[in-house]
Amino acid sequence: MEIQLWREILNPYELAVKEVMTKFNHLIKEHRDRGLYCPIEQVDGRVKTISSILDKCQKKKIDLEDIEEKIYDLAGIRIICQFVEDIDKVVEIIRNRKDMEIKQERDYIREMKSSGYRSYHIILYYTVDTLNGPKRLQMEVQIRTMAMNFWATVEHSLQYKYKRNIPEHIKERLLSAADAIITLDNEMSTVRSEIMDAQISFRI
Ligand code: GTP
Ligand code: MG
Numbered sequence: 001m002e003i004q005l006w007r008e009i010l011n012p013y014e015l016a017v018k019e020v021m022t023k024f025n026h027l028i029k030e031h032r033d034r035g036l037y038c039p040i041e042q043v044d045g046r047v048k049t050i051s052s053i054l055d056k057c058q059k060k061k062i063d064l065e066d067i068e069e070k071i072y073d074l075a076g077i078r079i080i081c082q083f084v085e086d087i088d089k090v091v092e093i094i095r096n097r098k099d100m101e102i103k104q105e106r107d108y109i110r111e112m113k114s115s116g117y118r119s120y121h122i123i124l125y126y127t128v129d130t131l132n133g134p135k136r137l138q139m140e141v142q143i144r145t146m147a148m149n150f151w152a153t154v155e156h157s158l159q160y161k162y163k164r165n166i167p168e169h170i171k172e173r174l175l176s177a178a179d180a181i182i183t184l185d186n187e188m189s190t191v192r193s194e195i196m197d198a199q200i201s202f203r204i
Helices: 003-033 050-060 064-070 084-096 146-161 168-203
Strands: 042-047 075-081 101-107 120-130 133-145
Touching: 003 042, 003 075, 003 120, 003 133, 050 064, 075 084, 075 146, 084 101, 084 120, 084 133, 084 168, 133 146, 146 168
Parallel strands: 075 133
Antiparallel strands: 042 075, 101 120, 120 133
């Protein structure tokens, strides 16, 4: 496929990523301005690269003409939270928005993947206005804690280093690291709730 055609396909996805990132970043600001704690710590976003799209098409036997329908993460947003409890709050925010329509939710937190991966995934429909009029497209939103993000980032680099063939003994270590992440997230939640309790009794 010609580069010009790729650009035309991916252009609306670029706009979608920029718009949605701006909206979530603005939510952070709204919380800050009102002196409220924000369940969102950080927002990242990206459009899938052409080479990674081609890889996925090959791996999943997807025809090029079907990429917009079958590859949900052409546009990808990642929301990083401080605490596990924040994740449900972010999901609720997304469910209540008028500009985002949820197509699918996958909870890899309550049901961890066999690799040890944990995150909350939402596929949503989002409409952008382009030269050709409105375009409704799909995007993937991954919501995870900073600790989960640490694990996923390291595991992803290892996948890359070992060309998706991580040796067994390293897989085992990653699984035990995933356990440590669960413990850490729980420990942090305890610290947080103790701080909240302390704040409440202080105010009284
Ligand atoms: P792909 O995994 O993207 O081919 O799509 P899928 O249909 O299997 O969806 P899934 O929900 O499994 O994964 C979507 C995205 O989640 C991936 O593109 C990754 O960004 C992330 N992800 C899923 N599993 C893992 C994992 O084991 N490790 C890491 N680091 N990321 C993962
Ligand atoms: Mg997968």
